[in-house]
Amino acid sequence: MQNRSKKFSLKAFLVGIQPVNWVLIVLIIFFSLASPTFLSIENALSLSRQGALLMILCMGVIVIKITGGMDLSNGATMTLGGMVMAWAMVNLNIPLPIASLLAILTTIFFGFLNGFFVSVLKIPSFISTLGTQGIAVGLALGMNNGNVIGNLPKEIGVIGNNDILGLPIPLWITILAFILTFILLNHTKFGVYIYAIGGNEEALKLSGKSVLMYKILAYAYSGFMAGIAALILTSRNMAAQPTVGLGMEFQAFAGVVLGGSFMAGRGTAIGAAIGAIVIIVLRNGLNLIGIPTYLQLAIFGSILITAIVLSTLMEQNAQKWLEE
Amino acid sequence: MPKKSLPILEMRKISKAFPGVQALDNVDFDLHPGEVHVLIGENGAGKSTLMKVLAGAYTSDQGEICINHEHIPHWNPGTAKHHGISMVFQEFTLLPYRTVCENIFLGRELTNKSGFLDKSSMYQQAEKLLDSIGVEVDTRSLIINLGVADQQMVEISKALASEAKILVLDEPTSALSLREIEKLFSIIRVLKANGVGIIYISHRLEEIKQIGDRVTVMRDGKLIGTKQVSETSLNEIIGMMVGREIKDLFPRHYTTPGNIALSVKGLCSGKKVNNIDLELHFGEIVGLAGLVGSGRTETARAIFGLDAVKSGTIEVEGKEYHALTPPTAVKLGIGFVPEDRRRDGLFSILSVQQNIVMASLNKLFPSRLISYSKEKTTADYYVKKFNLQPPLLDRMAQFLSGGNQQKLVLGKWMAANPRIIIIDEPTRGIDVGAKSEIHAFMDQLVNAGHAILMISSELPEILGMSDRIYVMHEGCLAGEFSRGANSEEILRCAMGVR
Numbered sequence: 001m002q003n004r005s006k007k008f009s010l011k012a013f014l015v016g017i018q019p020v021n022w023v024l025i026v027l028i029i030f031f032s033l034a035s036p037t038f039l040s041i042e043n044a045l046s047l048s049r050q051g052a053l054l055m056i057l058c059m060g061v062i063v064i065k066i067t068g069g070m071d072l073s074n075g076a077t078m079t080l081g082g083m084v085m086a087w088a089m090v091n092l093n094i095p096l097p098i099a100s101l102l103a104i105l106t107t108i109f110f111g112f113l114n115g116f117f118v119s120v121l122k123i124p125s126f127i128s129t130l131g132t133q134g135i136a137v138g139l140a141l142g143m144n145n146g147n148v149i150g151n152l153p154k155e156i157g158v159i160g161n162n163d164i165l166g167l168p169i170p171l172w173i174t175i176l177a178f179i180l181t182f183i184l185l186n187h188t189k190f191g192v193y194i195y196a197i198g199g200n201e202e203a204l205k206l207s208g209k210s211v212l213m214y215k216i217l218a219y220a221y222s223g224f225m226a227g228i229a230a231l232i233l234t235s236r237n238m239a240a241q242p243t244v245g246l247g248m249e250f251q252a253f254a255g256v257v258l259g260g261s262f263m264a265g266r267g268t269a270i271g272a273a274i275g276a277i278v279i280i281v282l283r284n285g286l287n288l289i290g291i292p293t294y295l296q297l298a299i300f301g302s303i304l305i306t307a308i309v310l311s312t313l314m315e316q317n318a319q320k321w322l323e324e
Numbered sequence: 325m326p327k328k329s330l331p332i333l334e335m336r337k338i339s340k341a342f343p344g345v346q347a348l349d350n351v352d353f354d355l356h357p358g359e360v361h362v363l364i365g366e367n368g369a370g371k372s373t374l375m376k377v378l379a380g381a382y383t384s385d386q387g388e389i390c391i392n393h394e395h396i397p398h399w400n401p402g403t404a405k406h407h408g409i410s411m412v413f414q415e416f417t418l419l420p421y422r423t424v425c426e427n428i429f430l431g432r433e434l435t436n437k438s439g440f441l442d443k444s445s446m447y448q449q450a451e452k453l454l455d456s457i458g459v460e461v462d463t464r465s466l467i468i469n470l471g472v473a474d475q476q477m478v479e480i481s482k483a484l485a486s487e488a489k490i491l492v493l494d495e496p497t498s499a500l501s502l503r504e505i506e507k508l509f510s511i512i513r514v515l516k517a518n519g520v521g522i523i524y525i526s527h528r529l530e531e532i533k534q535i536g537d538r539v540t541v542m543r544d545g546k547l548i549g550t551k552q553v554s555e556t557s558l559n560e561i562i563g564m565m566v567g568r569e570i571k572d573l574f575p576r577h578y579t580t581p582g583n584i585a586l587s588v589k590g591l592c593s594g595k596k597v598n599n600i601d602l603e604l605h606f607g608e609i610v611g612l613a614g615l616v617g618s619g620r621t622e623t624a625r626a627i628f629g630l631d632a633v634k635s636g637t638i639e640v641e642g643k644e645y646h647a648l649t650p651p652t653a654v655k656l657g658i659g660f661v662p663e664d665r666r667r668d669g670l671f672s673i674l675s676v677q678q679n680i681v682m683a684s685l686n687k688l689f690p691s692r693l694i695s696y697s698k699e700k701t702t703a704d705y706y707v708k709k710f711n712l713q714p715p716l717l718d719r720m721a722q723f724l725s726g727g728n729q730q731k732l733v734l735g736k737w738m739a740a741n742p743r744i745i746i747i748d749e750p751t752r753g754i755d756v757g758a759k760s761e762i763h764a765f766m767d768q769l770v771n772a773g774h775a776i777l778m779i780s781s782e783l784p785e786i787l788g789m790s791d792r793i794y795v796m797h798e799g800c801l802a803g804e805f806s807r808g809a810n811s812e813e814i815l816r817c818a819m820g821v822r
Contacts, residue, residue, distance in 0.1 A: 188441060
């Protein structure tokens with residue numbers, strides 16, 4: 001630890017770049033060559049509308065992932081949140097703001113439930129969030145006998161489809177969600193303890209803090225993000241569909257892992273955001289160049305594994321390369 | 325050292341019993357501000373139990389704890405922290421992927437008026453703290469990128485940042501090099517000057533003279549004596565540490581050893597095994613003595629093929645190998661009973677029966693199909709032979725007591741009938757009854773012609789059970805002794821005192 005000098009070295013700089021960034025650069029170059037429409041402002045704006053959901057879910061998942069857990073329920077709770085909102089508006093004539101609040105409270109409740117199972121009852125997060133996923137899917141389907149709830153008041157479409165200062169509102173919300181998560185993780189005690197739970201739970205206990213509480217809060221935060229996503233989802237579709245969010249949890253999890261959080265105690269908000277962008281770009285690009293869905297899934301899986309293998313190798317060898 | 329000052333800490337008549345063991349028996353211990361009080365004793369002497377009582381992790385059965393002459397009722401982790409007691413354990417409690425500063429402030433983060441982290445103040449204070457004790461570590465480095473010594477310094481700084489008045493250092497030098505130890509000592513001197521009382525647990529005698537003001541020796545849960553370091557000699561301390569009676573605890577019947585079972589020449593592996601030569605005959609127990617961290621376990625692991633061998637040869641019954649792998653070792657008839665039986669020796673959620681047959685499946689079931697009745701007969705035989713309590717075959721291994729778990733691990737290996745057995749700490753943390761049963765069984769084994777290489781940190785066990793004794797010190801063989809050697813000689817050899 002003698003060399004405190006911070007001399008700039010190109011090698012150190014290049015080695016220091018997370019592999020997910022390389023993946024993103026390669027994908028962007030490839031798709032802009034393969035499809036003329038990929039690099040257009042129109043496509044970018046539509047991407048930001050489509051991608052908002054995934055990105056916002058990722059902001060919740062990263063917090064849980066740093067503590068060493070996972071969230072398989074957020075896709076389903078997001079759907080349920082949308083159903084609750086639409087149902088309340090149609091059947092009870094509840095105004096939009098209160099219905100939105102209801103949706104967010106529902107998803108936060110599920111987050112607390114996850115946190116309770118994981119921290120108090122010590123059920124592995126994989127199992128407890130799989131369980132709450134099932135409950136949420138069941139409820140969402142049951143609310144309108146498996147049917148879509150449509151005929152919503154016109155104003156519901158504003159958030160999902162309008163612009164502010166030329167940028168889609170979902171993009172603004174995504175940016176806010178990112179900033180909130182970034183600040184939470186980097187500039188608050190909450191963030192420090194989240195990293196501490198993942199890094200060495202015992203150390204946090206010894207310094208006299210409640211591990212239980214911060215774990216529960218982490219899951220509740222992911223629930224909150226699922227609620228925000230539910231608003232955008234329902235607004236964009238101007239309807240609530242009981243199966244729309246299925247599978248989103250895996251994409252969100254993949255995004256976070258791609259972004260460098262493949263171990264408890266590791267991961268950043270920026271990494272998770274870039275991981276999410278990779279997945280959004282990949283999906284969009286493959287669609288534009290006309291790859292069939294089944295192949296998309298296979299490509300998607302291969303890229304995920306490649307990126308993680310790459311990261312692990314780089315981590316193991318970074319020090320060696322720098323010393324050479 | 326100012327002798328007239330009031331003791332900052334007094335522990336009076338502390339007793340603590342665990343099932344089968346009196347871990348602490350009427351122990352008195354005190355500490356003055358600005359003093360380094362060395363606590364010394366063999367493994368199992370009760371040092372860590374005493375410190376756990378001090379930390380509030382254990383509640384003592386009897387006795388009281390006073391701070392500044394005032395009795396504190398209901399001592400618990402909270403009161404311990406409140407009275408400025410900080411412990412640095414051998415196993416660090418640091419977050420590997422966080423910065424030095426974040427680790428130092430964990431749980432006591434500074435915030436500004438709006439509730440956000442005040443990073444610049446934290447970094448400033450952390451730097452000031454590290455400077456004040458002369459530690460040169462970048463506060464922005466991640467812990468994972470620091471060496472063990474620097475991690476140790478961060479751990480100590482963390483304890484200091486919480487304004488410790490009493491600092492407990494548990495074997496702080498076991499992972500440090502000579503120069504790093506010097507650095508640690510200079511930090512300790514700074515702390516002393518600031519009036520911090522330090523309880524220093526160590527196995528290394530030479531350190532007592534260098535850093536200690538007083539020394540307390542413990543043995544078998546009892547306090548043997550407290551001396552001013554300036555008024556005592558190393559010989560006296562060693563005399564206080566040993567001197568345990570060897571009674572029926574070690575039932576040995578010595579016979580003439582047979583052929584060479586295992587011969588290791590010039591074995592090197594990792595950093596802790598340097599050029600080790602040793603020989604093991606059938607019909608004998610060879611003891612491998614040394615301090616914790618002297619490389620004994622690593623030597624055994626290298627022989628068994630668990631760690632990579634850099635150079636050297638291993639000869640098993642006359643056949644020479646460069647290195648073994650665990651499967652070949654088992655095929656050649658070598659069994660390995662590991663130190664940490666819970667982690668490495670048992671399948672804790674499998675039943676006693678399943679555990680016993682685990683190492684001998686091929687032998688018991690040549691057809692590759694497991695027969696429940698044969699499994700049961702085999703397990704039943706070893707449960708009876710080892711007097712496993714309770715004698716229930718379907719009990720999960722994790723619900724057995726330490727002594728019975730150890731019997732289970734031994735039973736597992738016996739079922740595989742190895743000719744050569746390596747046992748790492750055969751009776752650590754086991755009550756006296758189970759101890760003598762296990763020793764009697766080891767005696768039977770060698771009399772039946774098996775060979776045993778026994779690693780032990782308990783000198784009486786080494787002396788009471790071994791035909792021959794090798795002593796290791798800092799990764800090298802420091803000496804070889806025959807049965808009936810003088811315990812002080814062995815201790816000296818293990819501590820590197822000439």
